[in-house]
Amino acid sequence: MVFLLFIRFYYLIAKLSTIYLLYISLKLFIIHDLNIMIRKPTVSGLFYENNSDNLKKSIENCFRHELGPGKLPSLNKSTLESNGELDNFHGNIVGAVVPHAGYMYSGPIAANSYYQLVENGFPDTFIILCPNHTGIANGSISVFNKGAWNTPLGNVNIDETFANHLIADLDIVESDFSAHLNEHSCEVHLPFLQYFSSDFKILPIVTSIQSIDLMEKLSEGIARVAKDLKTRISVIASTDLTHYKPKTIAYKQDALIIDGISSMDENQLMDVIEKYDISMCGYGPTIATMSISKKLGASKFISLNYATSGDMINNSQDNDPEVVGYLSGIFV
Structure with missing residues (x-):
């Protein structure tokens, strides 16, 4: 019984x-x-506006903000290909570092990177490398390899061909939708891109394990697939810097991170993070983006702007509040 x-x-x-x-x-x-799988937004109305008109206005405000570039960019469509046809991708910016907090906190800083990406012209595919904030994943590196992602500005198609070639090329990479379930660090970038064009694809990748060895293997695979498929890519390292430290400490730690990225040396950046125990959430995506960028011809990192959440909200009641650091920069 x-x-x-x-x-x-x-x-x-x-x-x-x-x-x-x-x-x-x-x-x-x-x-x-x-047949067609569409991921609905999970942080619209939280990290950014869930109304398309309001979202566009908030994006414009990010670009015009005093900590942003100060104006809206124009999408470059004037590059001539070797066959004489117009192409809209310079290819000069191989990778970018972009923060992923709510737009009220990091949007203007993020806009600095997007200004350059838009002026550079859009590639075929944006590879968006993200950390894992939810703890949900079936493996070390999780690729969303089917369908499209939706935001209030419409749908963005997944580059399924690139995704499936990458999965076949690397045994550390797998198709895993669960890691993208409630993860915000890819989604928040899409409206910034959609504001200017719908003619691009994305490849969202969540890195649950961010070891330097794993990131090097990932970067080798992405660079190899891009060359094999002749796909023009730009890689976005989705990351915030120091988390919840007094502003004075955040400034010092994040200056070390920026120096580490500017060195174009993956080991130097990793050494700084480990030595000072810096809570940079997307150090793995940043290391991988640096490595991919070098493999595809980049020789330097240009830091565009840096600020903290305390700078954004201008909290005058606390002289040294706990803040999160935000960096925008490009690999060229």
């Missing part, structure tokens, strides 16, 4: 688990014709 009750209880739990997983799947994805 007890055994039968246990079996019934186990069956009930299994059934409820299945229903819960189905609910989560429906919450995250809309499936049309059982």
